[in-house]
Amino acid sequence: xxxxxxxxxSDQGPAELxxxxxxxxxxxxxxxxxxxxxxxxxxxxxxxxAGHLMHVVHTTQVVSMHDSPIDAxxxxxxxxxxxxxxxxKKGEVDAVVSAGNSGAIMAAAIKFLGRLKDISRPGxxxxxxxxxxxxxxxxxxANVDCRPNHLFQFGIMASAFSQIMFGIEKPRVGLLSIGEExxxxxxxxxxxxxxxxxxxxxxxxxxxxxxxFQGNVDVxxxxxxxxxxxLKLSEGLAEAVQSMLRDEIVxxxxxxxxxxxxxxxxxxxxxxxxxxxxxxxxxxxxxxxxIICHGRSNKVAIKNAILVADELSRNKVNDHILKxxxxxxxxxxxxxxxxPAGAA
Amino acid sequence: xxxxxxxxxSDQGPAELxxxxxxxxxxxxxxxxxxxxxxxxxxxxxxxxAGHLMHVVHTTQVVSMHDSPIDAxxxxxxxxxxxxxxxxKKGEVDAVVSAGNSGAIMAAAIKFLGRLKDISRPGxxxxxxxxxxxxxxxxxxANVDCRPNHLFQFGIMASAFSQIMFGIEKPRVGLLSIGEExxxxxxxxxxxxxxxxxxxxxxxxxxxxxxxFQGNVDVxxxxxxxxxxxLKLSEGLAEAVQSMLRDEIVxxxxxxxxxxxxxxxxxxxxxxxxxxxxxxxxxxxxxxxxIICHGRSNKVAIKNAILVADELSRNKVNDHILKxxxxxxxxxxxxxxxxPAGAA
Numbered sequence: 001x002x003x004x005x006x007x008x009x010s011d012q013g014p015a016e017l018x019x020x021x022x023x024x025x026x027x028x029x030x031x032x033x034x035x036x037x038x039x040x041x042x043x044x045x046x047x048x049x050a051g052h053l054m055h056v057v058h059t060t061q062v063v064s065m066h067d068s069p070i071d072a073x074x075x076x077x078x079x080x081x082x083x084x085x086x087x088x089k090k091g092e093v094d095a096v097v098s099a100g101n102s103g104a105i106m107a108a109a110i111k112f113l114g115r116l117k118d119i120s121r122p123g124x125x126x127x128x129x130x131x132x133x134x135x136x137x138x139x140x141x142a143n144v145d146c147r148p149n150h151l152f153q154f155g156i157m158a159s160a161f162s163q164i165m166f167g168i169e170k171p172r173v174g175l176l177s178i179g180e181e182x183x184x185x186x187x188x189x190x191x192x193x194x195x196x197x198x199x200x201x202x203x204x205x206x207x208x209x210x211x212x213f214q215g216n217v218d219v220x221x222x223x224x225x226x227x228x229x230x231l232k233l234s235e236g237l238a239e240a241v242q243s244m245l246r247d248e249i250v251x252x253x254x255x256x257x258x259x260x261x262x263x264x265x266x267x268x269x270x271x272x273x274x275x276x277x278x279x280x281x282x283x284x285x286x287x288x289x290x291i292i293c294h295g296r297s298n299k300v301a302i303k304n305a306i307l308v309a310d311e312l313s314r315n316k317v318n319d320h321i322l323k324x325x326x327x328x329x330x331x332x333x334x335x336x337x338x339x340p341a342g343a344a
Numbered sequence: 345x346x347x348x349x350x351x352x353x354s355d356q357g358p359a360e361l362x363x364x365x366x367x368x369x370x371x372x373x374x375x376x377x378x379x380x381x382x383x384x385x386x387x388x389x390x391x392x393x394a395g396h397l398m399h400v401v402h403t404t405q406v407v408s409m410h411d412s413p414i415d416a417x418x419x420x421x422x423x424x425x426x427x428x429x430x431x432x433k434k435g436e437v438d439a440v441v442s443a444g445n446s447g448a449i450m451a452a453a454i455k456f457l458g459r460l461k462d463i464s465r466p467g468x469x470x471x472x473x474x475x476x477x478x479x480x481x482x483x484x485x486a487n488v489d490c491r492p493n494h495l496f497q498f499g500i501m502a503s504a505f506s507q508i509m510f511g512i513e514k515p516r517v518g519l520l521s522i523g524e525e526x527x528x529x530x531x532x533x534x535x536x537x538x539x540x541x542x543x544x545x546x547x548x549x550x551x552x553x554x555x556x557f558q559g560n561v562d563v564x565x566x567x568x569x570x571x572x573x574x575l576k577l578s579e580g581l582a583e584a585v586q587s588m589l590r591d592e593i594v595x596x597x598x599x600x601x602x603x604x605x606x607x608x609x610x611x612x613x614x615x616x617x618x619x620x621x622x623x624x625x626x627x628x629x630x631x632x633x634x635i636i637c638h639g640r641s642n643k644v645a646i647k648n649a650i651l652v653a654d655e656l657s658r659n660k661v662n663d664h665i666l667k668x669x670x671x672x673x674x675x676x677x678x679x680x681x682x683x684p685a686g687a688a
Contacts, residue, residue: 131584141522144530178485178572186488186569209576213584225530226570228522229553230577236554237578240475241585248612255606262602268592 001310004084004093005302007036008062009100011295017099018044020302025053027303030310033093035059035080059083065295069103073111081105085112088288095309097280099293099302106142106283106292113288116318118325121150122285123224124292125158126231127165127278132215136162136171140281141228148191151175151221155201156328157284158219160321164312171218174207176226182206188223196221199328279304282312284321289313345654348437349646351380352406352424353444355639361443362388364646369397371647374654377437379403379424403427409639413447417455425449429456432632439653441624443637443646450486450627450636457632460662462669465494466629467568468636469502470575471509471622476559480506480515484625485572492535495519495565499545500672501628502563504665509655515562518551520570526550532567540565543672623648626656628665633657 123139177185382402467483521529
């Protein structure tokens, strides 16, 4: 598999991203194309003596976190993110990984890849750690105002992702709501509930915010507004919890000693909840594979994102999504004699 | 002030709630009316020799967590929650505190109290702990499908609450969204943003999920679906973090020793984030004061909820809300020559 890595526009700078690519290249037979400022890229590759493992494509423009996504894609034609998606469109690479402006990544995907046939709204999935295993949440920000069928398709796409990435044969799909009964929720969720119920997915009904971290569901479906709020709330709370605990601990010598002795537990915990372990958020529903990494991604996160991109391309995630979509529409028709409104 | 406490229908049972009332009665000159099964209530009061501090109203029916709210209020006329709101309507008490079925509490408030003049949608506020001070989030579950003006009024009501409870003169109001710029968010939030901008509230613009726990905002406004998801997600994550840390810590003796030494820090931390410290979620926008406590509330949470109910009644929170509502409509008119659609 050939993976393009956009090395520009992240918080960490190109060196950290190139270091991530070096780690990934050491791990498998992935061919990596690095896009960005050639001088900066080469200086890292020379240090690591890893130049022979990678292609470098020099680009002259950078899309920053503050650029308007649409303008960036329209005007910065020689930016690393735009050129990366152009390569993907031309079939010169199999997937794109970027830790840049996520709006611009979405806009580039829309422009160069387009929607997968029969998918109304591509979206962004994200993997949350839980007390048992990972859970896939979709959508986490691409679609803020959704119709029921959009949520239904998020369920299909996230299930396909869960099958490929985590090897779960029949992922349990939950619809994020504010009560377990089907009648609970807002108008959008109530309508989506009936679509899921008549589908062939392993739908376990509504789940609540507190179920997110219990690990009793494999896929959580929500609109992109709710999903993005949840993602950022979780990040903020996890940080606040750590910071408040640290505050309390440094207050006394005894507690400081305690922290010193228990620090391995803290670092294991941190590893367990670290987004870097899961390697970024996949774009699903486009004609091509893209991974959006956190702007603060370190080299481990980038390495993992490249491995995820490789896994998704290798297993033809998009063919899989289309097949699941067809099966579920057919099954709906067979099961109850009719396709629910909006499910087709 | 005279506060009615519904002692039935919580997870902990009447004894814990009555114990909370005893704590509150010891703390101030509040007159407490306990509603529920008289035998169970009196047995606690006898133990505590606190019977002379309280009135007891025997009720024969219990609304459980599984009852349909509307049916419960319609059919269980002699339930503790229904009788409590009847007393409030008759003016025999000044506020109601309940840890029962929150839907039924809302339904009883709607039936017996009715909406405050000029308030379109009463709602439920909740206090979240942050790294600095508490933040008031509204709505957390009463209104799942909202219009922009509903969000605007949540901002007014939560500001009034913040002023009274936390003595903040000009509470900073943020609109929960998925980007800081006014143009970011779903259709509802974008429209609400313009209402807030032209109001006299101390509106600081959009805030994101991660700002919730930073303590840089005093009031966070969202619809009841998003607010409820956030509330339950936060509870679930805080529990998961504690459980995962405990898991890691018990793995080695050294870490266990560390935990032992640092346990005071953990308990301080727990106290800092404990919902019990904030004493329940106030119903705002009704002709009367009600507090919904968590179903798992212990006696400390109940005591604090009673003190909050006392504080809100004593400071005439509803008069304050109406005044703020009038001032802000007026100010909008003066500032930009017109009242934005839906703000009146």
